[in-house]
Amino acid sequence: MKINTSRIHSRIEALAKVGxxxxxxxxxxxxxxxxxxGRDLLISWMEKTGLDIKIDQLGNIxxxxxxxxxxxxxxxxxxxDTVGNxxxxxxxxxxxxxxxxxxxxxxxxxxxxxxxxxxxxxNEEGVRFQPDMLGSLVYAGGMSVGEAHEIVSTDxxxxxxxxxxxxxLGHMECGSIITHAYIELHIExxxxxxxxxxxxxxxxxxxxxxxxxxxxxxxxxxxGTTPMNMxxxxxxxxxxxxxxxxxxxxxxxxxxxxxxxxxTPKPNLINVVPGEVxxxxxLRNIDExxxxxxxxxxxxxxxxxxxxxxxxxxxxxxxxFEPVVFDEKIVELIADTAEENGYxxxxxxxxxxxxxxxxxxxxxxxxxxxxxxxxxxxxxREYTATELLDAGAEVLLKAIQKIDxxxxxxxxx
Amino acid sequence: MKINTSRIHSRIEALAKVGxxxxxxxxxxxxxxxxxxGRDLLISWMEKTGLDIKIDQLGNIxxxxxxxxxxxxxxxxxxxDTVGNxxxxxxxxxxxxxxxxxxxxxxxxxxxxxxxxxxxxxNEEGVRFQPDMLGSLVYAGGMSVGEAHEIVSTDxxxxxxxxxxxxxLGHMECGSIITHAYIELHIExxxxxxxxxxxxxxxxxxxxxxxxxxxxxxxxxxxGTTPMNMxxxxxxxxxxxxxxxxxxxxxxxxxxxxxxxxxTPKPNLINVVPGEVxxxxxLRNIDExxxxxxxxxxxxxxxxxxxxxxxxxxxxxxxxFEPVVFDEKIVELIADTAEENGYxxxxxxxxxxxxxxxxxxxxxxxxxxxxxxxxxxxxxREYTATELLDAGAEVLLKAIQKIDxxxxxxxxx
Numbered sequence: 001m002k003i004n005t006s007r008i009h010s011r012i013e014a015l016a017k018v019g020x021x022x023x024x025x026x027x028x029x030x031x032x033x034x035x036x037x038g039r040d041l042l043i044s045w046m047e048k049t050g051l052d053i054k055i056d057q058l059g060n061i062x063x064x065x066x067x068x069x070x071x072x073x074x075x076x077x078x079x080x081d082t083v084g085n086x087x088x089x090x091x092x093x094x095x096x097x098x099x100x101x102x103x104x105x106x107x108x109x110x111x112x113x114x115x116x117x118x119x120x121x122x123n124e125e126g127v128r129f130q131p132d133m134l135g136s137l138v139y140a141g142g143m144s145v146g147e148a149h150e151i152v153s154t155d156x157x158x159x160x161x162x163x164x165x166x167x168x169l170g171h172m173e174c175g176s177i178i179t180h181a182y183i184e185l186h187i188e189x190x191x192x193x194x195x196x197x198x199x200x201x202x203x204x205x206x207x208x209x210x211x212x213x214x215x216x217x218x219x220x221x222x223x224g225t226t227p228m229n230m231x232x233x234x235x236x237x238x239x240x241x242x243x244x245x246x247x248x249x250x251x252x253x254x255x256x257x258x259x260x261x262x263x264t265p266k267p268n269l270i271n272v273v274p275g276e277v278x279x280x281x282x283l284r285n286i287d288e289x290x291x292x293x294x295x296x297x298x299x300x301x302x303x304x305x306x307x308x309x310x311x312x313x314x315x316x317x318x319x320x321f322e323p324v325v326f327d328e329k330i331v332e333l334i335a336d337t338a339e340e341n342g343y344x345x346x347x348x349x350x351x352x353x354x355x356x357x358x359x360x361x362x363x364x365x366x367x368x369x370x371x372x373x374x375x376x377x378x379x380x381r382e383y384t385a386t387e388l389l390d391a392g393a394e395v396l397l398k399a400i401q402k403i404d405x406x407x408x409x410x411x412x413x
Numbered sequence: 414m415k416i417n418t419s420r421i422h423s424r425i426e427a428l429a430k431v432g433x434x435x436x437x438x439x440x441x442x443x444x445x446x447x448x449x450x451g452r453d454l455l456i457s458w459m460e461k462t463g464l465d466i467k468i469d470q471l472g473n474i475x476x477x478x479x480x481x482x483x484x485x486x487x488x489x490x491x492x493x494d495t496v497g498n499x500x501x502x503x504x505x506x507x508x509x510x511x512x513x514x515x516x517x518x519x520x521x522x523x524x525x526x527x528x529x530x531x532x533x534x535x536n537e538e539g540v541r542f543q544p545d546m547l548g549s550l551v552y553a554g555g556m557s558v559g560e561a562h563e564i565v566s567t568d569x570x571x572x573x574x575x576x577x578x579x580x581x582l583g584h585m586e587c588g589s590i591i592t593h594a595y596i597e598l599h600i601e602x603x604x605x606x607x608x609x610x611x612x613x614x615x616x617x618x619x620x621x622x623x624x625x626x627x628x629x630x631x632x633x634x635x636x637g638t639t640p641m642n643m644x645x646x647x648x649x650x651x652x653x654x655x656x657x658x659x660x661x662x663x664x665x666x667x668x669x670x671x672x673x674x675x676x677t678p679k680p681n682l683i684n685v686v687p688g689e690v691x692x693x694x695x696l697r698n699i700d701e702x703x704x705x706x707x708x709x710x711x712x713x714x715x716x717x718x719x720x721x722x723x724x725x726x727x728x729x730x731x732x733x734f735e736p737v738v739f740d741e742k743i744v745e746l747i748a749d750t751a752e753e754n755g756y757x758x759x760x761x762x763x764x765x766x767x768x769x770x771x772x773x774x775x776x777x778x779x780x781x782x783x784x785x786x787x788x789x790x791x792x793x794r795e796y797t798a799t800e801l802l803d804a805g806a807e808v809l810l811k812a813i814q815k816i817d818x819x820x821x822x823x824x825x826x
Binding site: 188189190191192195207209211221222223224225226227228230233235236238239240242243246249250254256257258259260261262263264265268269270271272273274277280282284318350351352375377378 | 601602603604605608620622624634635636637638639640641643646648649651652653655656659662663667669670671672673674675676677678681682683684685686687690693695697731763764765766788790791
């Protein structure tokens with residue numbers, strides 16, 4: 001069996017036309033009219049492939065091909081909603097390739113052992129409704145349907161209202177398809193694979209995330225008249241912390257990342273010592289113990305800076321997710337499959353969140369990555385070369401075939 | 414002779430009512446209607462004191478009491494324009510006290526040896542017309558009258574238009590009053606005197622100022638997916654520079670101040686490594702050679718940071734003023750006067766700019782400071798206790814008396 005790669009590309013192109021932005025990006029924010037149009041298009045393709053289509057109470061869409069032993073399916077999938085001005089591949093590539101894997105069975109008149117299913121999860125990006133990965137979160141039992149329905153969008157609509165309005169409020173109970181295994185194919189959205197010059201990323205897990213908002217409060221003073229030893233400079237304190245975050249990542253070692261993305265001094269005037277700086281620290285690690293150690297060091301260094309500069313601090317935890325470790329057997333299977341098909345691969349962890357991490361709560365799950373040029377994503381400049389997209393879809397097909405043929409025994413039924 | 418301190422306070426209060434803001438601050442931005450109303454009020458007081466009033470081509474106002482040997486006057490003065498929401502003392506205290514010194518002569522029927530003059534300089538704050546200290550700059554020959562007249566305000570009017578509109582375009586040629594000596598009494602606008610617990614600041618000079626805008630350009634990347642060793646983090650580079658600026662001040666030693674007031678990262682999002690940061694560095698020193706050394710170290714460390722983090726940089730010099738050293742004899746005379754009148758004093762340099770630094774180009778000049786509570790200025794919370802204001806005015810009177818009586822021979826005629 002061989003994937004019809006040209007159909008993948010033409011479908012990526014066709015979907016990109018829905019909600020196309022003036023600079024060629026994609027704008028299909030969850031449960032807007034453009035997202036609905038995208039969903040309708042995907043469903044038309046699923047119908048063409050002869051799939052049985054079910055929609056659940058969160059608007060998650062599942063297209064299933066019956067196998068010889070009907071029951072818990074081998075599932076693929078991702079999302080088709082986008083950020084405000086995103087690329088054509090984030091999410092869509094995984095959904096369209098998943099559908100293509102199933103279509104390949106159909107085209108070759110092959111009946112799989114298990115049911116094969118492709119899923120489209122609602123509101124992965126979290127731009128309009130928070131949190132992100134909402135559809136898969138609820139599907140995996142991480143939040144109740146009722147609670148999710150009451151979430152209010154940035155434009156003041158509830159999720160339930162928008163599900164009804166777009167006609168994507170389904171009857172299927174969330175989580176009712178007991179999944180044998182889940183594999184999500186996705187672009188990396190980072191630079192590691194490109195830099196390693198490998199086609200395939202074997203994703204071992206998703207980093208745990210720790211976000212803090214930190215506000216240093218010092219004393220706003222005249223830049224000319226205030227001697228250095230009398231300053232309580234909030235910008236100095238903040239900058240010491242930025243440098244310390246880098247040192248913490250070095251101390252914890254490879255795999256620990258730390259980022260200060262937001263620095264907002266007040267009053268932000270050239271000749272005034274900043275009296276206050278609000279900043280954010282984003283720490284991520286695949287290892288929960290190491291992530292905890294990084295958080296400990298962060299707090300220790302903040303205390304030290306406060307004493308050194310005579311400033312006060314307010315710390316607020318914004319987000320905390322534990323790392324997700326994907327199913328070892330599926331990870332190995334993907335690595336073997338890549339190798340057997342002649343692709344160099346890199347084992348890596350995902351720095352970004354994905355629906356697969358929610359599915360990993362309820363079934364054996366893993367991910368396949370393909371390179372992102374310059375690591376760029378969430379941007380119209382997002383790009384992956386055709387042969388890399390083809391390679392990813394091929395590895396997905398071969399891995400699904402192996403799982404379907406019972407090459408691994410997953411814990412699920 | 415003794416100063417009528419209660420008149421000083423009632424006049425400060427009366428002037429504060431002109432352009433009073435909702436939170437009790439003062440708003441008399443140069444050559445606005447409120448500034449004009451303040452000028453009119455000051456002129457009415459000058460007339461009451463019997464002074465001869467002259468206005469020059471820049472709207473600078475000079476009120477003169479004839480002395481026994483008429484000719485080049487001993488001058489006092491400052492400004493009465495304010496920032497957007499300033500205090501009641503910045504500038505006004507010096508003008509009103511200068512007028513009070515002359516009024517004291519008049520009240521006591523004392524005729525001074527020299528003419529005594531009080532000056533009100535136009536647009537000291539530089540909020541509406543740039544540069545700041547414009548009236549005294551032109552008076553001292555640092556800019557031509559024609560060039561100054563063409564300066565366009567932030568609201569699109571030329572200085573000449575606004576001088577005509579407010580009826581403050583005078584006929585007197587700028588610089589035509591040859592001044593024997595100039596003393597400016599001012600609040601410190603910094604914390605040094607309060608912290609030293611002294612009433613009087615003997616100002617030896619004004620710091621040189623070097624302002625740079627520095628823009629680091631790195632690579633904007635995903636905070637989760639970009640390994641630390643592949644980052645070109647503009648915020649890290651900027652923060653290294655903030656810390657280095659502090660180190661530079663320590664290296665150069667006491668008297669060197671350095672401030673990063675502006676830090677503006679792009680895109681300033683929690684989960685994105687900043688690709689660009691624009692920041693400012695404000696360096697000041699009373700010693701030109703040391704200021705040059707600080708600037709040299711600044712550029713050296715920027716180069717080092719660019720190499721270390723793999724970022725590019727754009728550097729723009731925004732402002733560069735050489736330090737001003739006040740007349741040694743007048744400085745000593747002020748110190749002696751403070752001591753003789755029972756006031757502890759502190760010798761210091763001004764970190765802020767003042768009209769006195771322009772007058773120092775054309776006559777022997779110096780300044781007297783009184784403490785600012787918490788070092789706060791350019792703010793409605795600007796405050797100096799009554800007894801401190803009284804002490805400053807008393808020292809001004811006594812110093813002027815000495816100069817008038819020929820205690821020092823200045824270089825001017």
